[in-house]
Amino acid sequence: MESALYPIQNKYRFNTLMNGTWKFEADPNSVGLDGGWNKELPDPEEMPVPGTFAELTTKRDRKYYTGDFWYQKDFFIPSFLKEKDLYIRFGSVTHRAKVFINGQEVGQHEGGFLPFQVKISDYIQYDQANRITVLVNNELSEKAIPCGTEEILDNGQKLAQPYFDFFNYSGIMRNVWLLALPQNQIINFKLNYQLANNKAAITYNIEANNNAEFKVTLFDNQKEVARAISKNTGSLTIKNPHLWSLNDPYLYKIKIEMLEDEKTVDEYSDQIGIRTIKIVNDKILLNNHPIYLKGFGKHEDFNVLGKAVNESIIKRDYECMKWIGANCFRTSHYPYAEEWYQYADKYGFLIIDEVPAVGLNRSITNFLNVTNSNQSHFFASKTVPELKKVHEQEIKEMIDRDQRHPSVIAWSLFNEPESTTQESYDYFKDIFAFARKLDPQNRPYTGTLVMGSGPKVDKLHPLCDFICLNRYYGWYVAGGPEIVNAKKMLEDELDGWQNLKLNKPFIFTEFGADTLSSSHRLPDEMWSQEYQNEYYQMYFDVFKKYPFIYGELVWNFADFKTSEGIMRVGGNDKGIFTRDREPKDIAFTLKKRWQQLN
């Protein structure tokens, strides 16, 4: 029973961060396990946690290091912790990990963007130093997400070749906690809301490791407003609920107490927002009011940090998003660190939460292939059943982790997979059926469609509750002076979708043009700031004509690091902000537009 609960402290639960300096050693020949590295690393260096070696090194072979690598740290456990169950919780380890305590394996985890915890109590020596060792692997394949392949260079080095457009940062890039929890404990809980007649009914479903009773209390500004005692399911009703909304992201506090013989043995509190999210015809309704999504596809990405979590970056990004008048972003292309969602709950932002299912399409390795919707028959491959298991497991872990956040309004189950083949439909039919059982709030499920997957050929849109288009007319095709043709292509495609009469909302989840913050051109040219402006104006002109469009998430919030190649200058430069979070010219155009759209 994996707990997805974010660490908190109270009378029953204690935790402390294990961040800081760890030991680190690369293991290119995978000799560590036989060589006893799980007990002692032979020749380690210092490595900050959270962090990633790729952004810290000055050596190219280290930056691109692909394979096994190890982390190690000593820590002390006093015997007064004996009555607790002890765990180590990783915010994530990218892409997979095996964890050892004092040399003994205590657990492993697949997937680089979701938390996991391992129980360590049985392996601990009390009142003594203990040692944690983590064997990490960052290789890419078609058996796990995100997908990619591997090349062996002439010097024998492995090189990851992502089928996706962001740098394959890896390692321990999120917080690590030591948790001291009660033996009988709350594992997770799920909530759902029904609004009617000025009342909100909150139904709950609590998962625990014993069959206890629970006292559930709801507080409004410290004041108790509802309470129930029940087995693990039940409900609370409040009158005149203060709803969570974009302009007023109001949070209540909910407290769950686990009772044994009327005595509390565990307690977990969280902040929750009461709101509903649903799709009716071609509209997205928040608390029964239609919303228009304005914002970004993002990345966890920053100079020196790579994808390592840093709360200052999170805060700066939200300040920039507030300044520009955005209300939404997609966690392209993986679930972000949990702190992102906590800020969104408090700041009143909407999140489309995406599982790391990116690169399910071999042609993405060659960007020029994508546009002619070439079919690599990715989903006919022998490894697909294995891939599907991993994909499903990560959907489950994402929903278990994020389902209580009021900010999360939809689940994205894929980004730009091959989507024009029958095999692809069959694969995702199962994926959607699996996912649809997991969220008690039954938020909309979707995924983003690659350019070329248009109304005539796309096979995945019937599975989606709203339709997400990633489109680059005017960039990858018909750029520069051909932008007049690009406009026609975009309109033709949207006419095609309109003719299908799907009666579903559409949003643009990606559209953008690479832009150097140093480049100004008159008349404008591709890569200049003037062209980025012209490109977006063209899209906004077109959007006016199609009332079924309910959102525009531009690509990308900021410039970000990718693999190297002739298509990338220091990375992907489609940012509205530079990589150090300063505005390009387009930011002022968007600010004006989004403030008016309100």
Ligand SMILES: O=C(O)[C@H]1O[C@@H](Oc2ccc([N+](=O)[O-])cc2)[C@H](O)[C@@H](O)[C@@H]1O
């Ligand atoms: O390229 C981009 O900037 C972004 O676009 C998307 O990938 C595409 C690449 C090429 C084409 N094409 O050639 O049409 C279409 C899509 C990805 O979702 C995103 O991760 C990437 O960063």
